[in-house]
Amino acid sequence: MASIDTTSESARRPFEGRRVHLGDVVLQGVAGAAAAGATALVLLIAWKVVDGARPSISKFGISFVWHDVWNPVVGREAYGAASFLFGTAITSFVALLLAAPLAIGIALFLTELAPRVLRGPVTSLVETLAAIPSVVVGLWGILVLGPALRSHVEPWLHSALGWIPLFGPPSSAGASIFTAIVVLTIMILPIVSSISRELFLGVPAELKEGALALGTTRWEMVRGVVFPYARGGIAAALILGLGRAMGEAIAVTQVIGGGTTISWNLFNQGDTLASKIAAEYQGATSNLDVASLIYLGLILLVLSLGANIAAQWIVRGVARRHGVTRGGRA
Amino acid sequence: MPNLGTSIRIVTALAAAAALAAAGAGAASATPAKQLTTLNGAGSSLIAPALAVWGPAYTKAAGVEVNYSSVGSGAGIAAITAKTVDFGASDAPLTPDQASACGDCVQIPWALSATVPTYNIPGLHSGQLKLDGPTLAKIFLGRITNWDDPAVKKLNAGVRLPNLKITTVHRSDGSGDTYAFTDYLSHVSSQWASQVGTATSVSWPGGVGGAKNPGVAAVIASTPGAIGYISVAYVIQNHLDWARMKNSAGNFVLASAPDIEAAAQSVKTVPAGNKMSIVDPPKNAKFKNAWPLSTFTYVIVHTVTPQAQALRKFIFWALTPKAQRLINNSFLVFAPIPTVVLSAAERTLNKVHA
């Protein structure tokens, strides 16, 4: 999470202008080296990924991004990221679309509506869910959720909404893009809702009380005061959720079914950038295959870092506007 | 009439009883002796059942522990190339690229088994569905999409085929089973050969992916209408049903050990790199029952390796008739490797040194 640090410099650094001891130099040196190391690590990761992808980059260039073949057969090798980009996009965006209203609803419920006795337990439940490892969600997804969706939900959605291409004929396998979407929704729901909750809690009480005193209903107060105040933060929370969904490899690999084609039918199988890497990286057939899988990793890295930095940027902007201090969170 | 599924279950139960006794004996001696030499291997999930038997047996015989990780042939090749393990195992021979990447690697055929078309059609037990190569290819090309398709019906006169959508299931990892399967389809279907080709991992026209043999088995077991390909040992272990395949002699056969052995008889000479393909073996009056999806499986080692002595001993041991017999039974279904291949294997093994 972003540090929002506006403590004044002089107050934070009472050491300025003191006699320098050897120990000071040593501690500063060691600690500084650690900080430099952490920074260098980021660059090293980026470099190593670019370097590993280089054979594929030089062979396919940027057109790798929109080509949708993935053919590792010797003599016909051709690689492109399009179908995995599509899978990543459709799973993470639809998951976000489902998670966003639920998460904001939960956050509103917890801050404005819920009776005191419910707030504690529900908050704990949500926080607990954020801590469930993805492999456990995936286990549940493949053994419980997938078969249930296939047998009950998918046929129903198809018969009710079949005219929308997204809800085509159900697959007979439990693994599908749809299962992956539901699993991702479950995984990002706690993240988005706990950030939103903190944002709503951060809305100054006097603003809310002021609005209510003017005779607004609770909803009008939320719409007129809470949402505008927390808007930037919610956007950041959603982007963070999106980043999380895009980067999730294991749970998605377990439930998405390793389909090979671009399909708008959510009940078909698919693959995402992350799940493709997880499924195939170990058994890649040639150097070009390995490099192309790392190229997928590079695209994933760029996307998730983009999302992450965008979220930080929004948070910092909001913090500046509101003049929130670092302690405000705790 | 007891169907095949039942009889397999009975055999399995008997085998289970035997293995239970063996496991009990094994557990008693499981307390680790000090400083066992350990050989680490990884790769093919087809050979994994054999190593599950060989490992404890060899530890008992030679005091060497064999630690095997069933990660798929592709991953096995990658692991031995990166020298992450002492030996790799693959059912697919190394491609020229892989061979050069692996450096001084040699591949030694050390077992013989089969991959089988496995299906989930309610009411249809093992052997009740008959398929031939071209039909199988059309199914996996997505040109036959329902079980009551005329092409399937024609092969299965008298069998009630349901009106059920076909879901093809393939391996999502790099796999020797995929190699054997696509090699076979390339032999029997020119469209498959030109559109898809032969490799451990191909560009599938459609279908669902599963990780390694267990993953494919899981998808098939849970998906009505599914068909995939699985190493025969896993089919038996998981009580799945598999198809009779028409071989080039025109017979419908069911991948028993003798059928697999018959297919291997098509090897007359072993080429220098030990690369052999025995899928769709030519018609032969002597071996009318050859299973058309049989495959050798290879152990891959570096010629120069610090573990040379232990590796040579272990692989020689695995090639002995005694070791081959351990995995040639009704629930593991590895056929003994033919003499000509055996001597080629031993010749290659002699090159390995420290």
Next chain:
Amino acid sequence: MSAQELTARSDGLRRRRAVNRSMELLAWVAALIAVAILGVVVFDVGRRGWSELNWNLLTKQPIPFSFTNAPQGLANAFAGTLVIVGLATAMALPVGILVAIYLNEFAPPRIRNGVGLALDVLAGVPAIVVGIFVYSLLVVGGGGQSGIKAAFALAILMLPFVARTTIEVLALVPNALREASLGLGVPQWRTTVSIVLPRAVGGILTGTVLAVARVAGETAPLLFTSSLVGPQVGWNPAHALQTVPLAIFELSESPDPKDHARAWAAAFVLLLFILLASLTARWLATRSARKIAGR
């Protein structure tokens, strides 16, 4: 004000109230759905895991390709997870604390912002990419997989987490303490080590426990760094070691219900550990908040 205007206003009010009620209802429904989904997942894992739980899980090793009903466990995975997560903590904790000390006590603002950004970026790197990174940096051509390399990958995921929480805790330590110590002529390093850090230790521990809970269930980076494993129980981090999340991953893709049973049981144990860790962390947090404030 005419009677007509009054009715119009009360109509408006009624409408506004109706909108308010329906929106409140929607929030209730959203909360209910979300809680139901989340509850079902936790409950289901708990129920299935609990019924499959027994000592064999922790004490017996798996038997590959078993045709028998001989009891199997995941002793190798639990041993490996202990070793790897322990090592990862040993790597990430000191570095994370040092980074935090530097940023909070020494760094000029520009560097603080720069390194802070780097930490945020590091926290945003997908776990699978960290796996690729460690694989191509250390595993290929570097003697293969090992527990240490897996621990290194997990440490990368822990580092920003530990550093961030430590920074927050250090910032809470009252400056009066630092000033008093310095005023007594104590050098800065001793002030940091024996005045500031002891105050913050509870908070740092909280962050560490949470970080451990987070990475204990992490699977993706282990896939390439510590996955070529046999069933034997091993404690030597120089070799690849099986881990609980990877075992769950593999068992979840098996067709065998007995494998599923073990996966549920292992997931249950993992979840229990994470819950206990979170509770411990919360308890530590309340305790340390009191201590930092000096009360």
